[in-house]
Amino acid sequence: MFEISNLYKSFKKNQVLKDVSLSFENGIYGLLGPNGAGKTTLIRCMVNLYDINKGVIKFNGLSIDNNDEFLSNIGYLPQKFGLFKELTAYENLKYFCILKKINKDRMDDEIKDCLKAVNLEDRINHKVSTLSGGMIRRLGIAQAILGKPRIIIFDEPTAGLDPEERIRFKNILTQIKKDRLIIISTHIVEDIEASCDRIIIMNDGRVLKSGSAKEIKSAAIGKVYGEKSKLKPTVEDGYMCIIKRI
Amino acid sequence: MDVRLIYYDFKNLKVYYFIPVLIIFLFIPVLSIGMVKIYGIEIAHIMIFREAEKYIPIMSAWWTTFIFREYIEGDGNELLYCVNKRGKLKAFQIVFIFLWYILHVSIVFLVGSIFWNNILAEFIKTVIQCFFFTSSLYMLIYTLKSTTISFMILLIYELFSLFINSEITHFISIFGDNGTLIMNIIGSKSLVVLFISIVFFVIGVYKNKRFY
Numbered sequence: 001m002f003e004i005s006n007l008y009k010s011f012k013k014n015q016v017l018k019d020v021s022l023s024f025e026n027g028i029y030g031l032l033g034p035n036g037a038g039k040t041t042l043i044r045c046m047v048n049l050y051d052i053n054k055g056v057i058k059f060n061g062l063s064i065d066n067n068d069e070f071l072s073n074i075g076y077l078p079q080k081f082g083l084f085k086e087l088t089a090y091e092n093l094k095y096f097c098i099l100k101k102i103n104k105d106r107m108d109d110e111i112k113d114c115l116k117a118v119n120l121e122d123r124i125n126h127k128v129s130t131l132s133g134g135m136i137r138r139l140g141i142a143q144a145i146l147g148k149p150r151i152i153i154f155d156e157p158t159a160g161l162d163p164e165e166r167i168r169f170k171n172i173l174t175q176i177k178k179d180r181l182i183i184i185s186t187h188i189v190e191d192i193e194a195s196c197d198r199i200i201i202m203n204d205g206r207v208l209k210s211g212s213a214k215e216i217k218s219a220a221i222g223k224v225y226g227e228k229s230k231l232k233p234t235v236e237d238g239y240m241c242i243i244k245r246i
Numbered sequence: 247m248d249v250r251l252i253y254y255d256f257k258n259l260k261v262y263y264f265i266p267v268l269i270i271f272l273f274i275p276v277l278s279i280g281m282v283k284i285y286g287i288e289i290a291h292i293m294i295f296r297e298a299e300k301y302i303p304i305m306s307a308w309w310t311t312f313i314f315r316e317y318i319e320g321d322g323n324e325l326l327y328c329v330n331k332r333g334k335l336k337a338f339q340i341v342f343i344f345l346w347y348i349l350h351v352s353i354v355f356l357v358g359s360i361f362w363n364n365i366l367a368e369f370i371k372t373v374i375q376c377f378f379f380t381s382s383l384y385m386l387i388y389t390l391k392s393t394t395i396s397f398m399i400l401l402i403y404e405l406f407s408l409f410i411n412s413e414i415t416h417f418i419s420i421f422g423d424n425g426t427l428i429m430n431i432i433g434s435k436s437l438v439v440l441f442i443s444i445v446f447f448v449i450g451v452y453k454n455k456r457f458y
Contacts, residue, residue: 049328049458076328082321086258095254099326099333140322 001025002046002151002181007055009041016041018205020055024151024181028173030192031185032239033202039185040079042202043155046183047076059151072100075149079156081140085129089120089139092128096143114142118172134165138172145176152176153183158191170195193235203243216242247338255313255339262312266305270350274298278358291362299375299421304404306347306376307383310340311397318387327458334458337384337451344380348373367432371422374436378420378443384450388457 002024009017016038033039044050046057048064048071056063059070084092093111102110115121118138123131131139137157144152158166173182173195184192192199193213200210209216213235220233220241256263277297281290317326317336327334351372359365379400386396407419420439422431 044324044328044458047324047328049324076325078322078324080321081325083316083323083325084254084258084320086260087254091254091257095251096325098248098250098254143325 003058005056008053016205020207026181027197028182030196030199037202038205043185073150075144075152077140077144077154088125090124096146100147102147114145118142134161151181155185189236201242209242252342259312266308269301269305295368303375303379307379309343310383311393314387315393318393340384371436374440375420378439381443381447385446388453
């Protein structure tokens with residue numbers, strides 16, 4: 001469904017992405033890597049924000065470049081979200097409905113459904129500036145799922161959120177994951193180890209490993225606690241072994 | 247590009263929206279009435295336009311500055327550039343905001359035309375000056391990636407042009423010289439200003455395309 005082949009991206013002389021190739025089907029994918037690994041750049045290439053230097057990104061077999069079908073099928077939540085703070089939650093989402101070219105007759109229902117999905121229906125007429133940080137993030141999620149896109153990309157969705165909001169985010173994920181591809185970029189292992197079907201580990205602009213949580217854990221067997229230890233490696237152990245190339 | 251987006255852009259300004267409106271429809275008329283009362287309707291004519299020139303052109307950059315704060319510095323502004331590839335170019339918004347401002351200004355000039363002749367020439371000169379500030383701002387915000395610094399640069403330029411009396415400021419100033427006939431200003435200076443404004447606008451489009 002969504003495919004990245006031999007992707008290269010540089011900013012002047014700084015090569016940020018180096019030969020990235022990935023393939024996605026429906027499900028939840030976790031993009032894991034330390035700060036500066038190239039996750040945000042990869043995501044910005046995926047949402048057609050950056051022009052790529054080399055390689056191709058395809059959606060349903062067609063390049064995403066100027067692909068209207070792709071643009072209407074993608075939802076994106078950037079690292080920071082807090083636009084139009086003087087508008088109400090309803091007006092804010094309506095702005096994005098117009099941007100996404102959602103049919104005028106469907107707009108109100110779409111907005112109400114999305115606000116309900118993120119548990120903000122009682123804040124529909126509240127100004128964004130009066131919402132808490134967690135609520136603004138949930139409004140961002142609502143914005144991303146407007147128009148029922150088939151691909152949803154979250155960039156560091158839980159950064160700065162308290163434990164309650166993190167749990168709420170995981171609940172929202174389970175609600176919206178059906179028949180969709182969801183990509184979550186993060187550097188926090190616990191955010192994705194339970195909810196993701198596959199984990200992609202990136203560092204220094206390259207994909208180091210892609211696999212299930214079990215496969216990631218297996219990379220640490222015998223390397224962290226010793227061959228004879230009864231302690232079983234965690235995803236975090238596997239992740240550290242992969243990025244440190246132990 | 248959908249006009250409804252600009253409606254929400256304006257709505258998001260809240261009280262900031264009314265600053266140019268107050269200056270155009272309250273400050274300038276009050277100033278004009280005061281001058282007419284002191285100097286008489288004929289003598290006040292030139293003085294009113296000389297004073298209006300200090301406020302009307304720079305105010306054309308006001309709405310663009312505050313609206314584009316979201317587009318340039320807003321948290322998650324990339325959403326406004328990736329939702330629709332064609333929507334990446336914000337030149338339409340710039341032109342629409344400029345025309346909306348000119349519509350307001352034209353009402354003042356329309357009222358002025360009841361009392362004075364040669365208003366059309368003054369209006370053309372003012373529109374070109376407004377376009378200069380708008381296109382300069384468009385170029386600056388996408389070059390410097392800061393709306394506040396861009397507006398400050400324009401403000402400093404205006405203060406330099408109006409209040410520093412030197413060869414250089416006379417040369418770089420877009421404002422009318424005292425004693426020069428309005429038709430001469432339009433025929434020479436305003437045409438050059440218009441050309442420079444178009445060049446700035448084109449640079450703005452280029453920088454806008456490369457913003458992300």
